[in-house]
Amino acid sequence: MGSRVAGKIKLQSVDELLGVPEIAGTQEIELGRIHSFPNHPFKVLDDEKMDTLVESIRENGILNPVIVRPDQNGDYEMISGHRRLHAAGIVGLKKVPAIVKEMSDDEAIIKMVDANIQREEILPSERAFSLKMKMDAMRRQGARVDIDGTCGNDCHKSGTKTADIVGDTVGLKGRQVRNYVSLTYLIPDILEMVDLGKIQFVPAVDLSYLDEQIQKWVFEYIKDNGFIKPVQISALKNYPNLSNANQFSVISIMNDALPKKSSSAKVSLSEKKLDKYFPPHFSAKERENVIIQLLEQWSAEQKQAE
Template identity: 40%
Template sequence: MAKGREINFNLPSADDLFSTQEERDEAKREMIMEISIEEICDFPNHPFKIRMDEEMANLVESVKQYGVLSPVIVRPKDDGSYEMIAGHRRRYASELAEKTEIPCIVRNLSDEESTILMVDSNLQREKILPSEKAFAYKMKLDAMKRQAGRPNKNYVPVAQDLRGKTSRQILGEQVGESQDQIRRFIRLTNLIPELLELVDNSVLKEKDKLQIALRPAVELSYLSEEEQSDLYETIESEDCTPSHAQAIKLRKLSEEGRLDENVIFSILTEEKGNQKEQFRMPRERIQKYFPPKATEKQIEDTIVKALELYRKRERSLER
């Protein structure tokens, strides 16, 4: 007996049957709406900070004169309000400019789509802090993994789309970072806020505030919260931050269970190579005494020998 074969027909919906092509095209087209600022809430755990700096001041003045030229992107919520996806700075500038409404593009997006769009739209900014990259990369990477594991009819799974590449690989390609650099930034999410502020200052360069570079910060992220708190107290009291080598030492002692306040203090108060007092002299003052191709080491050795001879001569004259 021959087996039957199922035939699938794509039947038109009621909307297709009782609407014109123009009406259907209009429904698909994104519309710009003026929405009350009070009806728009922040994106949950938004990782990008809004700073009242010169750039923000300029944006406020622009909004006062011309309004918001580029609409923000929001998605509707079940209660009738909206959630900001892209445009937190423009909304804040609008509030400072005493605007009550803001032009919006309303999109129906899933949680994963919203997270990816939110991160991507903010990564276009010129100055991005390490803490912002850390939480943004983590949020986007988690969203990409969820999308790959639970695809919808319009989404090609990450593994297939990337021809075997991991989510971290494609994220790195999208943001222009290596996989290792992505991993380093995400490790920063394990730092306590006080230490993370010092890492951010490696970019902000605020005066009278200490800095911690990325590499040592990654090592410190493996310390427990209590150990990090003890470290921060020592940083504050001694007005110094750990070098990369010291951070590696702190992590090793922490893993061995031998890190406490006293050990932290002894490591941070060690003299670092770059803290040793150095004497420098402009090369043009002494270059006439040396061959043109003389290296710094040769010049230094010659000066030391000359000073030793001078010292011997001075001592002989004193006798």
């Protein structure tokens, strides 16, 4: 991992991570010969940042070459530079500067993740799927796994040594890596809510442990009610035999988990209401004294009536 300077972690540059010299070996490659990395987890959006990148490339060209690897068809697969390639197409460039590196499939996955995950802003879903891709690739390469060596639907429920190793490379603890990977078990609708900030990270991790059907009912509940509270998610997670519950039961569990409203009655007497009964010169204290006296008189009458 990067060196520590004055107590802070200094992450390696993309070039250092990929073992690529600064500019040496740069080639000009036609845009049409470069295809996206399969199942690329990082989103290329036409947002304000893309507009800024487009303007930069229009004025200065592409300053940092993209990183690619040759494929079996004589073309190239993108490792680092999906956003630059997209922006170059918008600008109208025919070719982009690229550094070509030979690497295996798993090496390509690891280097693709390392090159992209250090972006300043990255969505939870992007981090989640990229970390999972890297963990799976490292596992295939022989990294020690503290579970049965497979990564099925229950994989995110167990700790792995691989997560610790991956965490060291991206400035996260192994537990944090495992939590991010848990998000990959969320249904797409709920994961989108996490990306939009409508569901916070920790409750989202708890939701990831629920069956897919339960998650769908939770999503419907959020759509209908406009919210979900962490206490509701916790109640679902801790409910015994939840997998056997129906939609009505799931909704009941969530509703019962909400704090109960106070049953005590609240009476409000506005100044406008009181003006009908008191002279204008009466102060608030004088009005209060009159009301108390009347209430005491009414209470005494009620007791006599009994």
